[in-house]
Amino acid sequence: MPTATRWTLDNGLTVLAYDVPGQYVLSVRLAVPALPSQEPQEREGVLGILAHTFDEGTEEHSAEDFADLLERSGAALGSSSSEHGVIFDLDLPRTRWDEGMTLFGECLRHPAFPDDEVARAVRRRLADIEQEKVDPRSRASREFASVFYTPDSRVSRPGGGSAASVRTITAQDVREFYRRHIGPVGSTLVVAGDLSAGPAGEPAVDVLATAERIFGAWAAQPDPVVAPQQPQRAADATKIVLLDRPGSVQSELYVGCLGPDHDVEGGWAAYQVLGFVLGGAPQARLDAVLREEKGYTYGVRAGFVPRSKDGIFLSSGSVRSEVTVDALRLLLEILANARDGFTEKELRSGADFMRMTAPSRFATADDLASEAAGLALEGRDTGWSQQLLDDLGRLTTTDLDSAYERVPVGEWTIVVVGDAQVYREGVEALGAGPVEVRPA
Incomplete structure (x- = not known):
């Protein structure tokens, strides 16, 4: 396995750089320890909605304008989440490093979470829940979790929330969760790809300088970072x-x-x-x-x-x-x-x-x-x-x-x-x- 070069910014953000020669599409991941167990129980699923709408417009650009900027830069955004936190993804050509990272920082530091985009994400999640109900494997998985774990264990309930909890989520709920739990403290920025100087005189990718420029002034989230909840098996699970x-x-x-x-x-x-x-x-x-x-x-x-x-x-x-x-x-x-x-x-x-x-x-x-x-x-x-x-x-x-x-x-x-x-x-x-x- 390659060894990372590691830095820690003054605001607590850890930066890891992996130089992988020949990989000219760079992959960037921001891992944030925002947990499903931190969701209010009546709003479970809000973290998933946040992860699906963080790139749907910013304080500076509408959702349509931001999508156009991403397309022009050749960058692709995505996200995933687990009981350990949420990961925001960026993949972009090395030649568009500065441009793509600027957009990545914009949607992570200044997301808008527009009302209409959040409402659309909620409708999509509700449709997914209905699909999960009719899919035998998904239905078995959900029932297994609810039987296996105690009711107060977050993993006993759907990671993306139930229909009842998702239906109540508003854009303001998403903004509030972001304000309290998304920030640099405990987070890790990972960059992997060909970071060295190119044979035709292309400069090396300066990961630290870019991280400082994009995320150095990112303010800390108000709520402290907590460890994932330790789930307990139900006494009658057998x-x-x-x-x-x-x-x-x-x-x-x-x-x-x-x-x-x-x-x-x-x-x-x-x-x-x-x-x-x-x-x-x-x-x-x-x-x-x-x-x-x-x-x-x-x-x-x-x-x-x-x-x-x-x-x-x-x-x-x-x-x-x-x-x-x-x-x-x-x-x-x-x-x-x-x-x-x-x-x-x-x-x-x-x-x-x-x-x-x-x-x-x-x-x-x-x-x-x-x-x-x-x-x-x-x-x-x-x-x-x-x-x-x-x-x-x-x-x-x-x-x-x-x-x-x-x-x-x-x-x-x-x-x-x-x-x-x-x-x-x-x-x-x-x-x-x-x-x-x-x-x-």
Whole structure:
């Protein structure tokens, strides 16, 4: 992994520069520790609306004028958010560095959040929520979170807000959240790409000077930076919830239990390989039986999702309705039997895949900047990624076995979306937990 050059501005903004020769489209990420758990519960989703409208006009330019300026500069803006914060994206040609960064700074430091643009974003989010309700996988994911975590855990509720909370969001709510939580303190600006002087006399990209010019006078946000909320698993989470959709010809399975976070004892590398071996590839254990041998599914996946504290181990996939019981039985058996241990061949296939594909995964400035920004929100840098790759090369089957022993296999939260009357009795007979039927 490349090593970053690091600076800290007087206002608290951290600046990281990665020189990636040959990458003439520069990727810029601003990672801000503004958290969904900081949203007022009656306005949940406001952070998502903010992230989707920060570039819809500024104090100096209307939404249409700003869009024209972006297009002329060849710059592209975007955003993403997680429980650790929000990341604002900019990709632009090296030749338009000053122009594009000026626009990036303008929409981040002086966003307008026009009433009509916020209202449009709210309508779009409400439409997305309706779509999520009818999509089996999205519906299963939302139900799983609400069953798995305690009601006061923010992750038990939709990250983008519910229809009830989103419907109440106004432009003033977005402006107020921005004023209180978006600023330089605790934030990290990442720049990746070819930053060196060019062979034809092009000057080097002066990342620090530009950061000082664009963000040096950015005032601090009034509210202090806080750590992400530590979600708690519900005491009664070991259960099976059948979301009933009469007439459905397939069932969506969503099975999970507690898992580790990135700071787990023994390191994260073993869990990356475990996810690959169990359900991260076509030759993984779950697919080998449920897809290749039985033909029940187009694919079942499994993996570990870290959170700020602990995490979850998840397996999910769609199966034909009439084989729901047998598919669920086999899935649980495969995950339970993995306690018997993993083979050297499985270890090598997983670890080698992770290590040998890393150069392609991080070959572009875009991927490198996104990796660095995401890690910055967790208080890490790309040295952690390098250590992870090194650890993958030292793993043994004993490491895999020990890591999987820490996973509470059997304490499952299970959600099935489909025609509950077809398989309710069979699912109850599996004895994997109490069964509840709820309308989908």
